[in-house]
Amino acid sequence: MAIDWYDEFVDLNYTPDSDEIICLFSCEPASGISMKEAAGRVASESSTGTWTTLFSLPPRMRALQATAFEIDGPYLKIAYPIGLWEEGNAVQLLSGIAGNIFGMKAVNHLRLIDATLPEAYLRHYKGPHFGMDGIRDMMGINGRPLTGAVPKPKIGFSAAEHAEIGFETWMGGFDFVKDDENLTSTAFNRFEDRVIALAKQRDRAESLTGEKKSAFLNITADTETMKKRADLLVANGWNYAMIDVVVAGTAAVMTLRDYCSDLGLAIHAHRAMHAAFDRDPRHGITMQFLAKMMRLIGVSQIHTGTAVGKLVGTAQEARVLADILREKKTMGVPQMSLDQDWGHIRSAFPVSSGGLHPGLVPDVLDIYGDELVLLVSGGIHGHPDGTRAGAAATMQAIDAWHEGVTLEEKAAGSPELKRALEKWGSYQPK
Incomplete structure (x- = not known):
């Protein structure tokens, strides 16, 4: 029986939806970890994954998991479904895309470079007053x-x-x-x-x-x-x-x-x-x-x-x-x-x-x-x-x-x- 399921969070043929948050990372995997494996771990830890396979999951979980969809040398892009994020809560966004992932043993170095925030996410924020x-x-x-x-x-x-x-x-x-x-x-x-x-x-x-x-x-x-x-x-x-x-x-x-x-x-x-x-x-x-x-x-x-x-x-x-x-x-x-x-x-x-x-x-x-x-x-x-x-x-x-x-x-x-x-x-x- 499989222990982990990180590969399920990688799909290099995936096309993100227009309402997904797209994040650009640079990544240096740890020794013995491939870039694809590292990408899956980052996507998993920052969304609906965990370190081991589970007995059962509600079907809706599939619609909430992040997907690493592009790997280019040390750079990777991950798409996050809009449903993962509380409306208007930037603190919770950071807890996901800039949270536990920086402490994983599977990566020696990881850097969040940027994120595209879609209108579906922006609509809940006021931005600068003036x-x-x-x-x-x-x-x-x-x-x-x-x-x-x-x-x-x-x-x-x-x-x-x-x-x-x-x-x-x-x-x-x-x-x-x-x-x-x-x-x-x-x-x-x-x-x-x-x-x-x-x-x-x-x-x-x-x-x-x-x-x-x-x-x-x-x-x-x-x-x-x-x-x-x-x-x-x-x-x-x-x-x-x-x-x-x-x-x-x-x-x-x-x-x-x-x-x-x-x-x-x-x-x-x-x-x-x-x-x-x-x-x-x-x-x-x-x-x-x-x-x-x-x-x-x-x-x-x-x-x-x-x-x-x-x-x-x-x-x-x-x-x-x-x-x-x-x-x-x-x-x-x-x-x-x-x-x-x-x-x-x-x-x-x-x-x-x-x-x-x-x-x-x-x-x-x-x-x-x-x-x-x-x-x-x-x-x-x-x-x-x-x-x-x-x-x-x-x-x-x-x-x-x-x-x-x-x-x-x-x-x-x-x-x-x-x-x-x-x-x-x-x-x-x-």
């Missing part, structure tokens, strides 16, 4: 990237010091001041104090510049505390909340998406801890799949890297991530992503950040275009003439890109940019 157009309307910004900066160092300032740096950032022409991932409510910079101090400086900057100013203030904590912090943001006139979405968890983000939506708050998603599972090219989950999940459950924007700054990621990866977040329909890139039609789900901004300065701005815009949130932090605060001059230099670099002139040509009439180039040139930090 979309990119809604964010631009909210901020009154068109024809250029949205800009922001973290006071640097990322943690250590008092609330008053943080707010003063924020004021200088806004006065240099930037739109947003941003908390970083590990600044929540510390003894030396309580969340409530920072919210109030920044609001006063925001009002001052708006009065002086006539421009809308805002901030990404980090509410990350347990869900009930995040709700209270979101309430405080609204009470002080803010239109954004920031969440460390990976460490907070999918369920918390889903809860806060609706809570913030009811308050009129957009969500800035920081991806802290993502590289713990997406940096190894052989194992874990890709950043493109994480970005897709975050758009699905409704953040307004998420960090996607720079390709030219201090964080890992290529220009092609940045473009794929940007398309996944911004476009209504995307065509798959071999071995990197799958086709996706987002239907009613609104767009989200990619956020480029990490080791940027004015000299790198054209390189980033060549990759992303205008539809992004551009965060330049150390690269403004380290300007020889201070934060305000650094922000102005960055805005001048953006103007140069739009005008089609080199930074050196622009710097001839832009002293802030000239000083920035004297310090950094085109240096790419590591």
Whole structure:
């Protein structure tokens, strides 16, 4: 009598139905396991299988089992029937296609690269509250990237010091001041104090510049505390909340998406801890799949890297991530992503950040275009003439890109940019 039945989860002649979720994996089987055997084990463990044959099964089980239907070298595709998935529960989806399968002895390495989410699954999600157009309307910004900066160092300032740096950032022409991932409510910079101090400086900057100013203030904590912090943001006139979405968890983000939506708050998603599972090219989950999940459950924007700054990621990866977040329909890139039609789900901004300065701005815009949130932090605060001059230099670099002139040509009439180039040139930090 047979012990296992993994081969029943592989059919290389199978044609998926239009309402099935299709997942692309890369796989390195363990010694003595063929790729076909490994594919069957992944499909089995992530759907209706188990390690041994069973005495009996209800007939409907056949309609619920996943099918590995394509194997191409180390890559495999698995189709998952729509009936496997609870409506509107992204947490349960992850428990299936990104759950036990990573710990199986039958695979040395396994990586979830992407998933095509059909309309039958998408219809149960709201996606981002605003979309990119809604964010631009909210901020009154068109024809250029949205800009922001973290006071640097990322943690250590008092609330008053943080707010003063924020004021200088806004006065240099930037739109947003941003908390970083590990600044929540510390003894030396309580969340409530920072919210109030920044609001006063925001009002001052708006009065002086006539421009809308805002901030990404980090509410990350347990869900009930995040709700209270979101309430405080609204009470002080803010239109954004920031969440460390990976460490907070999918369920918390889903809860806060609706809570913030009811308050009129957009969500800035920081991806802290993502590289713990997406940096190894052989194992874990890709950043493109994480970005897709975050758009699905409704953040307004998420960090996607720079390709030219201090964080890992290529220009092609940045473009794929940007398309996944911004476009209504995307065509798959071999071995990197799958086709996706987002239907009613609104767009989200990619956020480029990490080791940027004015000299790198054209390189980033060549990759992303205008539809992004551009965060330049150390690269403004380290300007020889201070934060305000650094922000102005960055805005001048953006103007140069739009005008089609080199930074050196622009710097001839832009002293802030000239000083920035004297310090950094085109240096790419590591």
